[in-house]
Amino acid sequence: MSEPLLQAVDLQCERDERILFRDLSFSILPGTVTRVEGPNGSGKTTLLRMLAGLNDAWSGNLLWCGKPRSGQREEFLRNTLYLGHRPGIKPLLTPLENLRALTAGRRPLPDPVLREALDGTGLAGFQDVPCRNLSAGQQRRVALARLLIADEPLWLLDEVFTAIDSGGVSAIEELLQQRAREGGAVVVTTHHDLNLPGMKRIVLGGGAINEC
Numbered sequence: 001m002s003e004p005l006l007q008a009v010d011l012q013c014e015r016d017e018r019i020l021f022r023d024l025s026f027s028i029l030p031g032t033v034t035r036v037e038g039p040n041g042s043g044k045t046t047l048l049r050m051l052a053g054l055n056d057a058w059s060g061n062l063l064w065c066g067k068p069r070s071g072q073r074e075e076f077l078r079n080t081l082y083l084g085h086r087p088g089i090k091p092l093l094t095p096l097e098n099l100r101a102l103t104a105g106r107r108p109l110p111d112p113v114l115r116e117a118l119d120g121t122g123l124a125g126f127q128d129v130p131c132r133n134l135s136a137g138q139q140r141r142v143a144l145a146r147l148l149i150a151d152e153p154l155w156l157l158d159e160v161f162t163a164i165d166s167g168g169v170s171a172i173e174e175l176l177q178q179r180a181r182e183g184g185a186v187v188v189t190t191h192h193d194l195n196l197p198g199m200k201r202i203v204l205g206g207g208a209i210n211e212c
């Protein structure tokens with residue numbers, strides 16, 4: 001069996017003196033899609049932000065490729081794509097300008113590549129329109145265009161299906177499976193009825209359970 005990309009050991013997180021989860025252990029293996037499930041407020045976003053290195057209020061251990069993540073933060077960040085539950089789009093910028101800004105710090109790409117990614121998310125004809133004039137689903141699609149050009153092996157995706165129509169959801173499902181087929185791994189939270197073949201689950205709320 002291949003080595004996990006990410007391993008969580010005995011994670012515990014408390015919010016306002018309430019334990020969200022404890023003794024939570026799981027492995028994220030290459031070639032897998034894992035869904036984090038649980039009711040509103042059970043800690044899905046909190047867990048994803050912990051995994052992404054955006055929240056330090058937790059205890060336990062996280063290993064990246066078998067070694068403590070704390071000692072290899074830059075390596076971890078370089079290999080991880082996190083999309084939060086807000087699209088993170090600047091309303092005054094166009095989709096193209098937003099995508100340029102979102103990718104510039106990591107892997108600057110030429111405009112034709114960015115335009116192709118925006119086309120691929122159904123934004124042909126809207127690439128130069130300020131995002132404030134786009135619908136909620138179109139704004140989400142600007143953020144999702146990153147998935148078409150991402151080379152990070154680990155994707156952490158929080159509620160990225162919000163405001164996306166059924167055709168768009170199917171296209172994203174295919175991208176997640178493609179990342180897994182390519183040897184990457186995806187951890188996703190969603191209230192959508194996502195049911196991919198072989199999908200792993202981490203279930204929060206009422207005592208955390210995991211199946212991976």
Ligand SMILES: Nc1ncnc2c1ncn2[C@@H]1O[C@H](COP(=O)(O)OP(=O)(O)OP(=O)(O)O)[C@@H](O)[C@H]1O
Nearest residue numbers: 015016020038039040041042043044045046047189
């Ligand atoms: N910065 C914060 N400070 C204090 N409590 C917080 C903070 N962020 C979240 N919480 C609390 O932690 C709990 C879990 O929140 P979280 O957003 O992780 O849940 P969730 O499972 O993603 O919910 P939803 O399905 O509604 O998106 C909630 O009770 C929330 O109020």
